[in-house]
Amino acid sequence: MANKPAHAQALLELKNVRVHYGGVKALDGVDISLFDGEVVALMGPNGAGKSTVLKAIAGIAPVDNGTIAYCNKPITPVVHLMAHKGIVLVPQGRRVFTRLTVEENLELGGFIIKNKNELKERIEDILKLFPALKKKRTERAGTLSGGQQQMVALARGLIVNPKALLLDEPSLGLAPKLVKEVFAKIREINQIKNTAILVVEHNVRTLLETVNRAYVLDKGKVAAEGTAEKILKSDILEKVFLGKLNG
Numbered sequence: 255m256a257n258k259p260a261h262a263q264a265l266l267e268l269k270n271v272r273v274h275y276g277g278v279k280a281l282d283g284v285d286i287s288l289f290d291g292e293v294v295a296l297m298g299p300n301g302a303g304k305s306t307v308l309k310a311i312a313g314i315a316p317v318d319n320g321t322i323a324y325c326n327k328p329i330t331p332v333v334h335l336m337a338h339k340g341i342v343l344v345p346q347g348r349r350v351f352t353r354l355t356v357e358e359n360l361e362l363g364g365f366i367i368k369n370k371n372e373l374k375e376r377i378e379d380i381l382k383l384f385p386a387l388k389k390k391r392t393e394r395a396g397t398l399s400g401g402q403q404q405m406v407a408l409a410r411g412l413i414v415n416p417k418a419l420l421l422d423e424p425s426l427g428l429a430p431k432l433v434k435e436v437f438a439k440i441r442e443i444n445q446i447k448n449t450a451i452l453v454v455e456h457n458v459r460t461l462l463e464t465v466n467r468a469y470v471l472d473k474g475k476v477a478a479e480g481t482a483e484k485i486l487k488s489d490i491l492e493k494v495f496l497g498k499l500n501g
């Protein structure tokens with residue numbers, strides 16, 4: 255997999271970001287960047303701060319120190335304004351509206367698009383990427399399989415045509431074959447739409463074939479950063495997952 259091109263612009267840049275939840279230090283001075291058109295993985299054990307990184311960018315987690323820049327400008331993320339800016343978070347846990355149809359779920363993803371015709375066009379455009387969903391567009395999302403529901407969550411995130419898509423454990427709870435499908439779809443989205451993607455993932459090997467770069471988080475800090483190959487060849491994952499870092 256190619257590394258980021260030398261001329262690429264940093265789309266998102268977190269510098270020294272700290273987040274506290276009461277007395278809990280969730281992020282302790284994190285530097286992370288996402289360049290135009292990249293797929294970047296966030297890895298690390300439970301509680302490392304992965305979801306908090308995405309939430310900080312999406313305006314959900316309280317950033318009490320450091321800076322977040324988007325398109326080279328410092329921003330203060332406010333949750334309901336992020337879709338307008340082109341930043342979309344697909345949260346952990348396949349949150350689809352089970353009683354609504356696939357199409358209605360996609361309409362909700364496009365809540366900021368006021369022009370009905372434009373919204374319809376966006377939905378058609380996105381459904382081209384998800385042929386399996388197209389066939390089920392009038393069915394309730396709750397009747398779909400877990401893998402298909404994850405595709406609905408992905409498709410819904412794409413309706414506003416984001417520049418940066420933040421995916422929190424998109425393969426959680428899916429069978430290995432479906433995990434592969436979800437990752438193939440992520441790669442396809444990135445290639446067809448040129449969407450930059452920051453993805454939290456536990457399925458280390460499947461993921462490293464899909465991503466350009468990866469960050470390994472441990473206890474609220476970046477423990478390692480590099481190409482997928484570099485991370486795989488090192489013993490950093492074993493160390494952080496087995497709690498062996500720093501002795």
Ligand SMILES: Nc1ncnc2c1ncn2[C@@H]1O[C@H](COP(=O)(O)OP(=O)(O)OP(=O)(O)O)[C@@H](O)[C@H]1O
Pocket residue numbers: 275276278279280298299300301302303304305306307
């Ligand atoms: N809303 C919250 N209130 C208090 N503490 C929180 C909250 N959200 C997260 N934390 C704490 O912050 C730390 C980082 O949590 P985070 O959810 O970012 O981890 P994670 O790497 O996504 O873990 P997982 O792999 O389990 O999803 C953990 O210690 C967690 O308990």
Ligand SMILES: [Mg+2]
Pocket residue numbers: 304305306346
């Ligand atoms: Mg998490």
